[in-house]
Amino acid sequence: MRLSPAVRMSEYFLPTLRETPSEAEIVSHRLMLRAGMVRQESAGIYSWLPLGYRVLRKIEQIVREEMDAIGCHEVLMPTLQSADLWRRSGRYDDYGKEMLRLQDRHEREMLYGPTNEEMITDIFREHAKSYKDVPRMMYHIQWKFRDEVRPRFGVMRGREFLMKDGYSFDLTAEEGRISYNKQFVAYLRLYARMGLQAIPMAADTGPIGGDMSHEFIILAETGESQVWCDSDLLNLDLLNAKIDHRDADQMSDVIGKVTSYYAATDEQHDQAKFESEVPEDRRLSARGIEVGHIFFFGDKYSTPLGAKVQTKDGQTVPVQSGSYGVGVSRLAGAIIEASHDENGIVWPEPVAPFKVALINLRSGDSACDAACDDLYAKLQEAGIEVIYDDREERAGVKFADMELIGIPWQIIVGPKGLANGVVELKSRASGEKVELSADSALAKLAE
RNA sequence: CGGGGCGUAGCGCAGCCUGGUAGCGCAUCUGCUUUGGGAGCAGAGGGUCGUUGGUUCGAAUCCAGCCGCCCCGACCA
Numbered sequence: 157m158r159l160s161p162a163v164r165m166s167e168y169f170l171p172t173l174r175e176t177p178s179e180a181e182i183v184s185h186r187l188m189l190r191a192g193m194v195r196q197e198s199a200g201i202y203s204w205l206p207l208g209y210r211v212l213r214k215i216e217q218i219v220r221e222e223m224d225a226i227g228c229h230e231v232l233m234p235t236l237q238s239a240d241l242w243r244r245s246g247r248y249d250d251y252g253k254e255m256l257r258l259q260d261r262h263e264r265e266m267l268y269g270p271t272n273e274e275m276i277t278d279i280f281r282e283h284a285k286s287y288k289d290v291p292r293m294m295y296h297i298q299w300k301f302r303d304e305v306r307p308r309f310g311v312m313r314g315r316e317f318l319m320k321d322g323y324s325f326d327l328t329a330e331e332g333r334i335s336y337n338k339q340f341v342a343y344l345r346l347y348a349r350m351g352l353q354a355i356p357m358a359a360d361t362g363p364i365g366g367d368m369s370h371e372f373i374i375l376a377e378t379g380e381s382q383v384w385c386d387s388d389l390l391n392l393d394l395l396n397a398k399i400d401h402r403d404a405d406q407m408s409d410v411i412g413k414v415t416s417y418y419a420a421t422d423e424q425h426d427q428a429k430f431e432s433e434v435p436e437d438r439r440l441s442a443r444g445i446e447v448g449h450i451f452f453f454g455d456k457y458s459t460p461l462g463a464k465v466q467t468k469d470g471q472t473v474p475v476q477s478g479s480y481g482v483g484v485s486r487l488a489g490a491i492i493e494a495s496h497d498e499n500g501i502v503w504p505e506p507v508a509p510f511k512v513a514l515i516n517l518r519s520g521d522s523a524c525d526a527a528c529d530d531l532y533a534k535l536q537e538a539g540i541e542v543i544y545d546d547r548e549e550r551a552g553v554k555f556a557d558m559e560l561i562g563i564p565w566q567i568i569v570g571p572k573g574l575a576n577g578v579v580e581l582k583s584r585a586s587g588e589k590v591e592l593s594a595d596s597a598l599a600k601l602a603e
Numbered sequence: 604c605g606g607g608g609c610g611u612a613g614c615g616c617a618g619c620c621u622g623g624u625a626g627c628g629c630a631u632c633u634g635c636u637u638u639g640g641g642a643g644c645a646g647a648g649g650g651u652c653g654u655u656g657g658u659u660c661g662a663a664u665c666c667a668g669c670c671g672c673c674c675c676g677a678c679c680a
Contacts, residue, residue: 174629174641175615179673199672253604254679271680304679305604312680319680371680380679449680483680517639552640559640570639580639 159210162536163510165545169206172557182378184492185310187501191561193488200307200315207561208488210509212318215350215487216297218506219320222346226338226401228293228322233275235299239265241274245460254302268301273457273479276323280475281463287327289465290475291335295322297484309378312445312489322480327465329454332476336368336452337407339480341399343372343448344414348395350487351504352494354447355389357419361451368452368478371421376493379443384430385419387440421446445490452478501562502585512601513563514544517551517570527569527579531594538602559584567597 171192179196180186188194193208204212220230239257242248248255248267256268269275276294284290297320307315324335340356347354354372361369373383392414399410418433420426421444430439455474458464464472483490495502505511512535516528528544535542543563545554551570558566568580568589578591581600592600 171613173614177614178609178616181674196672300680302679306674306676306678308674317680321680446680481680486680521638550638550640550642552642555640557641568639572639 162542165547182309184489187492207509211488214507216484218349219346219482222342223295226342228295231294231296233272233296236266237269245274245457256301256303270302277457277461277463280325287465287467291326293324310489311485318485320482324478325475329476334404336478337411338401339450340411341407344394350507353390355419357421358424370450371446372448373444374494375442376445378493379445382422383444384425384441386417386434387438389417447487447490448482450480500560503562505564508564510541510543510563512542513558513566514542515554515568516546519546519548523574540601
């Protein structure tokens with residue numbers, strides 16, 4: 157994946173809106189439309205415009221890197237699947253109207269995949285025969301479709317959505333726990349890298365039972381569910397915790413520590429337990445957005461689909477599996493919910509569409525143009541992603557647009573500053589502005 | 604799927620009650636003046652009023668069907 161390192165706004169397709177389209181209610185949806193990130197094509201289905209698509213790919217890439225880091229390997233499965241595969245697991249009839257069903261020209265029954273447990277299990281089944289073929293983990297990042305009765309909240313609850321779903325295959329449930337823990341640890345890191353505080357919360361494990369299902373929740377006023385947790389969870393430094401995914405004991409310790417704090421969604425919440433376990437000043441009750449869900453389900457699919465391997469002593473056993481989802485497109489909205497102000501989006505740097513916004517306050521002025529052209533070239537040389545506002549617009553328009561689209565750093569170049577040999581460097585998040593030479597600004601951004 | 608609401612220019616809206624073939628703000632285009640936080644003046648372009656049918660001399664407006672979208676609820680990454 158490579159994103160264009162630099163764009164000029166005079167050439168960029170960035171349809172920002174001054175007013176909010178009436179269909180958008182929550183802040184992330186409003187801002188995504190106003191910032192020209194997405195366009196709604198139909199209820200719960202969106203086109204991703206250049207700016208939005210950059211963000212989506214940044215999120216995707218972080219997820220990809222953290223999956224690769226734990227030895228989970230990327231594949232790509234199709235969006236369309238055959239009904240037969242789903243009949244074998246029994247889910248074709250169970251899934252209900254959320255599954256989009258269609259027919260090809262030969263009247264074969266197909267479906268637009270809402271998830272891929274069947275398919276990945278079938279892929280694994282064909283080639284894995286021995287205990288030497290496990291453990292294995294695979295994931296893909298693909299568009300899914302769930303025909304929600306009521307899509308809403310923009311990309312946060314669309315019908316079509318981009319999702320990372322990973323799957324693990326192990327010989328035993330005990331070994332499955334290690335795979336589960338690897339994913340757990342990767343999740344802690346990937347959310348932290350996006351600038352999010354994602355809190356793992358115990359989730360319903362259904363008929364499988366046990367303690368191997370967690371939802372990852374980020375707190376935001378517009379969250380869809382009520383959550384309760386120990387506020388100390390928000391102080392854990394997960395990004396800098398060095399965790400070796402090959403050290404099962406260490407992973408188990410870290411996860412044990414993280415999950416020892418009280419944290420529950422409304423389905424799992426126990427008020428009495430909450431009050432007895434958490435000191436009053438640390439009791440946090442808030443709204444949350446689910447941005448990931450990991451789940452161990454044993455042989456739920458391997459048995460009906462016949463995914464079996466032979467053990468050392470010659471027995472044939474079904475593999476033990478888990479699935480691990482991250483809502484990639486949802487995260488684009490969720491991050492905005494967690495990071496915005498009255499002027500627009502405030503992107504955390506790792507997912508920002510560009511690191512720097514270069515603002516020419518007087519396009520057409522030879523000194524301003526020359527200074528900006530020079531900075532634009534040098535930023536590119538330094539490998540710093542930049543969006544350059546070279547449009548013939550008034551200063552106010554340029555400031556407002558850059559605040560709206562939330563680029564972390566602005567370099568403001570105007571005739572007044574240039575007369576004194578300075579430009580301004582402004583932080584979107586803090587609003588802090590400093591005057592310095594163009595070279596110092598570059599040096600600061602290159603740090 | 605239950606309840607509610609809305610479809611009029613790219614966006615936000617008025618007009619509908621009380622029928623006479625469409626208007627405002629922003630955006631867009633042209634010119635002049637401006638130029639460090641969404642400029643001013645003058646002019647211009649842009650609409651089969653969601654759609655189909657009905658009532659009527661005449662429908663954005665009244666009536667019916669259909670389609671689309673949004674909100675609340677139940678359900679979900």
